[in-house]
Every structure is written in structure tokens, then in C-alpha cells.
Amino acid sequence: MATVTPRQRRKDARPQELLDAALALFVEKGFAATRSEEIAARAGVAKGTLYRYYPSKDELFKAMVRENLSVHITESAAQAALHTGSIADLLHQMMRAWWAKVGHGNAGVVCKVMMVEARHFPELARFYVDEVIKPSQNLIGGLIERGIRSGEFRAVPVEATVHLLIAPMLHMLLHEHSFGEHDICHQTMSAEDLLDAQMALLLHGLLAAPPRT
């Protein structure tokens, strides 16, 4: 029978512990300003131990990004296909779900470090674009098109509309992590409130008097 010693248990958890420590520090201080030793220390190990698991700080960064994204890459496209009600409701639901699952947690923070470090890690940036950004855009874009075809939506330009749906949430994330401690405005406005306001506004428009008869 396979016995698992405490040491073994620790060993198995190490990679994730290092990844978590790295993510936290990369968000807090950026990649360049985070010392390998700090990451190790935060993960509760010595400097050298880090290198048993990742061959370099660069590779640790890449692993950290991939690990945190891979969880969400193949998700949520499926549920969209099943939905039968209004596309507007579906969009609203999906975005709330995204915020709850992704925006809030590690994966959300990865969006920030990925943007900040994109120029330093071009291959990783491409991976991120191909595996995260593009699929998300396609998913949302497909729903908009469905809505237009079904007559639920007006014939809006799809690409721009996708951007208008995604940008506010993402930007709030970035803004929060960069200026959160200086700009308290977003502490008075919860992400959920923003999301609701965003959907209401996008759906019904800003104007009091509808321009159509």
C-alpha cells in the first residue's frame, strides 16, 4: 500500500506553493523587482529549493501564468451553447460568473501581471492571446451575433461591442491592483454593482428618450 509521508505531502504541494507565492509577489512588486529569494521565503523554503522545481525565475513566471490560466481556458464555452433564454440574460450571467470565478481570484490577477510583463515574455504573451483573449472574444462575439440574428439585439458592430463588454471589468481589475490604495472610488462601488450598471446601460442606453419612434 502506498504510504504518503508528511515530507512527501509537502513535496507535492511545493510547486503550487511556489506558484502562489510568485503570483502574489509579482502582482505586488512586478517581476523584475521580486527577488527569487523572496518568493522562496514566502513559500516557506530556502532560495535553492525554488530551483529544484523551476529552472529559472523566468520559467517560474511562465509556469505561474500557465498554471493559473489553464484552469479557466476550456471552461464556460460549453454552457453558452446550452442556454435557450435571452442572450442578454446569458451575457449578464456569464459575466457575473466570470467575475466570481476569475476576476476575483488568482486568474484575475494574472491578467494584470500578464499585461505588465507581456513585452518581456513574448511567447507567453502569444500563448495568452491565443488561449485566453481570442477565445473569450470569440465566445462573447458569438453570443452577440446570435442576439443580432434572433432580433434580440440591434445590428451593432460585433467587435467593438465585445470590447465594450469586456474592457470595463478588466480595466477595473487592473486599476484596482495598480491604484487601489490611492483611489478609493472603487471601494465604494463593488464590482457587482458596476457589472449590473454596465449591463443595464449597455442594454438600454444612456438616453432618456429613445431615438426610435
Add this chain to the structure above:
Amino acid sequence: MATVTPRQRRKDARPQELLDAALALFVEKGFAATRSEEIAARAGVAKGTLYRYYPSKDELFKAMVRENLSVHITESAAQAALHTGSIADLLHQMMRAWWAKVGHGNAGVVCKVMMVEARHFPELARFYVDEVIKPSQNLIGGLIERGIRSGEFRAVPVEATVHLLIAPMLHMLLHEHSFGEHDICHQTMSAEDLLDAQMALLLHGLLAAPPRT
């Protein structure tokens, strides 16, 4: 009258040349990955000369941010007060103007480096929040309120609406600088087109059938 030799002219231009070189390199590679010597070289001077103008790389960064932002800080609030037509038009105009003057040029990319380096330069971040972000939000927020009071707009939540107006443009800027070479989508969609689509969508809403009687 004081004669100004070419040499003198050159010397007077130094600070700005250094600031420009710094901005270009900080955008391209980030603060940490840019060597002082590179900045000096790009500005056409020797390494040591940089330190005659700015006492440290940190101070050079701060000066660069302040210099590029200060131009735009107190602008465009005035024209808002004078405007008499529809607020929607005013907003549209202002955003086009912002993109043309700010988003396009140096000040635009400063938004990116500021966000990227915010955690390293907390005082600068506070300055940026106080002098750029807050005033902008107040300006837009004031217009929205004016629109609501005048009955042009529905009684939307002001704070969230401000965010919805600002985020898409800012996010496009960031995205472009981080992933531009990998995500060609934004090369097919001009900023101006996006802006027009954004205004149209925000004003009239996404829904085909207006929900109000």
C-alpha cells in the same frame, strides 16, 4: 539681448530629450529592464551626463511622468463649462479630442507605464490619481449629472457610467501596447471607430426593442 548659441540651445533641450528617450524605453521594456546608459545613449549623451540633469533613475522616471501629464491636467475642463448643446455631443467630442491629443501621443503611453510601475512609485501613483484620474472622473461625472438634471439622460448611476465611458479607450491603449503585436484585432478596428461605436451603444443601448413604453 542674450545671444543663444547652438550649443546653448542643445543644452536647454537636454532635459526634454532625456525625458523623451526615457519614455520610449520605459514603454518598450519597462522601468527595471531599461538601463540608464540606454536612455543616455538614446538622448545622444553619455551616461554621466544624465546624472547632471536627474539625480537618479527613479527621479528621472518621476520627472518623465509628471512632465508628460502636466500638460494635460488642467486642460479641457474649461471648454466643458462653456458648452451649451447636448451633453451627449459634448461627451463624444471630448472623448474624440482626448484620443486625438492624449491617447495617441506620449501622454497615452504614460498611462501604461504609470499603471505598470504604480506599485514601485507610490507617491507618483498618488499624484497620478489626484491630478489625472480624479479630475477626469469629476469632469465626466459632472457632465453626466448635468445630463441627468437636464433630462437628457436617464437616472443612471454616475460613478459606474463614468467608468464605462473611460475604461474602453484606456483599456484599448493598454492592450495595444502589451499585446499589439500578437493580437491584430485592434489593427482592424480603429480607435475612432471604437469610440463611435461606444458612444452609439452607450447612448441607445444594445436592445432592439426599447423596454420603455
Add this chain to the structure above:
Amino acid sequence: MATVTPRQRRKDARPQELLDAALALFVEKGFAATRSEEIAARAGVAKGTLYRYYPSKDELFKAMVRENLSVHITESAAQAALHTGSIADLLHQMMRAWWAKVGHGNAGVVCKVMMVEARHFPELARFYVDEVIKPSQNLIGGLIERGIRSGEFRAVPVEATVHLLIAPMLHMLLHEHSFGEHDICHQTMSAEDLLDAQMALLLHGLLAAPPRT
């Protein structure tokens, strides 16, 4: 009678296996560039196991040298005393035997690593000088003296002649291990051929016309 299990046999062979692995790697890459773990791996054990047999990499090195040399230290002095024929023949025989037994095998390459690492292991260098070099010189030197006394040899300077006998073979060894892959000359000239040529030359001289009447 004590039974010896295969496991026991394995364990008993460990020290020698480690020594062999160490020798091979030290010759190939030098002491400093050889990692303890490589030695262990080559000997088929784990890193930690090495330290159960030798307390440090340094001690392993010393043990390896001593082990490989000790075999040959006290040899071949005896047979010299018994010999009755010409000293020239005896010298020739002894050198052929040395090459066959020592030069060819492990002890030969130990000469190289010993020379390479002599400055790092002064005590070992002294041991090597006292137990290998000096006895060899004395052995050969004694034979030369015997030859001179018996009238077989001219009254040559003993010390220098010893060096002239030893140096070519030793140098070929070193050269081969350092430059063998780049200097193919020695692949076209076998050690045995060289040895024969050396003896012929040393005995009869290079000149066509003998200077004596």
C-alpha cells in the same frame, strides 16, 4: 561460514564503483566541473549514498588517487634486482610493462588528474611525489647507474637521463588526454612504436657517424 547475499556483494563493491565513476569523470571534466551527483549517478547510487562511503568530494578524490596508485607503488622494483642480462634490455622491458599495465589503464589517467589538481591537493601531491615519482626515479636511476658501473652505458648524467626516459611516455599520456581529439598525430603513432623508437634513439643516438673512434 558467512553467507554473502547479492545485496551484500553489491554493497561491498560500492566503494570501488564510486572510485571508478569518480576517476572517469575527473579525467573527462576535471575535479571542479564534476558534480557529486554525477559521480553517484554513474556509480548507480543516489547522491546521499556517496557520503556514506566518503565524507566529502575532496576525500573521494584523494581516495581515488591513492587507490589507483597504491597497486603499482611497490611493484616492479623486485624484478629489477633479479635481472642479469643487459640493462638496456631490462629498461626496455620495464617500460613496455609500465605502459601495458599503468599507462594504458586507470593508473595512467590518474597521472593526468594528479598533475591537473596537484595545487588543490598539496598533501596528495606530496604523497604522489614521495610514493610514485621518487620511487620510479630511483628505480630507473639505479639501473642507469648499474649500467654505467658495468660499462654498458657511457657516463651520462643520471638525473637528466632518467627524465629523458620517463618524460616522453608520460607526456604522450597527458597530451593524448588533453588534445587527443584535436591532434590526431598520436593516433597514427602507437605508444609501443614510440617506445621502441625512443629506446633505439636513446641507445644509439641520432647521429649517423659516431663521434668516437
Add this chain to the structure above:
Amino acid sequence: MATVTPRQRRKDARPQELLDAALALFVEKGFAATRSEEIAARAGVAKGTLYRYYPSKDELFKAMVRENLSVHITESAAQAALHTGSIADLLHQMMRAWWAKVGHGNAGVVCKVMMVEARHFPELARFYVDEVIKPSQNLIGGLIERGIRSGEFRAVPVEATVHLLIAPMLHMLLHEHSFGEHDICHQTMSAEDLLDAQMALLLHGLLAAPPRT
């Protein structure tokens, strides 16, 4: 008029000072055991200064070897062609000259470090073989052949004879630098004495009675 400041003078001398320091330490302790900082310190500069002149410790090593050898590479082949007297005298002269100029000085020591580090620097080893060893062998070999053709020498095997001429001096060099402090024998026998004995022995042979009638 070109003025040369003391600082400039120092700067120009730096590369050679570093090369000299490196050579001394590489001989003393080997490449791996010599720390960059030690080299710098011995050259009288700080750690970082070394890297202004050589991009890495490896490149410093290569430069050191090349610099010390390049002086002697194209030398002394010319004088051989001019000589008209006995080849034996020429050989004797050349070897004395080699010892005085090369064996004694830096270039001699380079022979040792080159042999010791050959496996770590394969391209350099090839350079050394092609530019130093092979030309030397060709030079000596050519003279032997000339001597044989002219009837001065017996019809000895050229390759082996070249080796027998070169090996003793080279080996003494290596031995001296590795075991000099433990084996005092060579302190009682000068290189010049050895060389004279070597030539006498090689020319006239060891045997008292010439084997020819």
C-alpha cells in the same frame, strides 16, 4: 597634440594587467578555482571593472591564452630556413632559445593551463593544436628530415623523434608547475643542464660501445 592622461594610461594598460593577473592565478589554482574577483583584485581593480574589458571569465581565459601565444606563433620558423651549419647545432640552439624565451616566461606557463583546461575549452584547444603544437612539430620535423637527407642523421622515424625532442622540456615545465614545491629534484638540475644532457644523449646515444662496426 594628443595628450595622454594618467587615467588614460592606466586604461590602456588594464587589459594586459588583467591578463597577467589571470594567468598567474590560473596557473596557481586552475581556472575553476580562481574567482573573478581575485583576478580583479590582483590586477588592482574592482570586480566590475574586469567585465568592462572581458565579457565573461571564459572569454578572459581565451584572451589570456591567445594573447600569450600569439607573440610566439609566427616566430622562429624563419631562422630555421636560413641556417647553414649542422642541423644538430641548429636544433640545440633553437631549443635553448625556446626555453629562454618561451619556456621561462608566460607562454610556457600557458602550456600548462592550456593542457589542464583543454577539455573545458575545446575550440581553444583546437586553436592551440593548430597554431602552436602542429607548427612546432612541423618545424622540428622538417629539420630532422633535412638532417636525414643530408646524411647528418640516421634514418630515424621522424614523428617519434620530434616527440622525443619536445616532450622532455614540456614535461619538465608541467612537472615544475604541478609538483615543483614537493619535488626538489628539478631545482638541482637546471633546465639548461637538462637540455644539454638531452641533446648529447639524443645525438650520441646511451650506449658506450657503438653497435655499428
Add this chain to the structure above:
DNA sequence: AATGAATGAGAGTTCATTCAT
């Protein structure tokens, strides 16, 4: 004022050695 040679603190990485399992 401008230069760029020099500095040295500091970062990433390696690896001999230890020790809990």
C-alpha cells in the same frame, strides 16, 4: 559641463552537504 572608467551592492544560479524519512 561632459565624459566614461571605475565601483560595489545586489541579483540569479549552482552544488556540496545534511538529514528526515
Add this chain to the structure above:
DNA sequence: GATGAATGAACTCTCATTCAT
């Protein structure tokens, strides 16, 4: 006894900053 995860001293190399010229 054997293992290999963990350690941390030591090493190479970088680069912001200084200062003699």
C-alpha cells in the same frame, strides 16, 4: 542503509551611481 528534498554559502555577472579628468 539508502534516498533525494532541502539548505545556504559561494560564485558569476549586472548596472546605478560616482568622480577624476
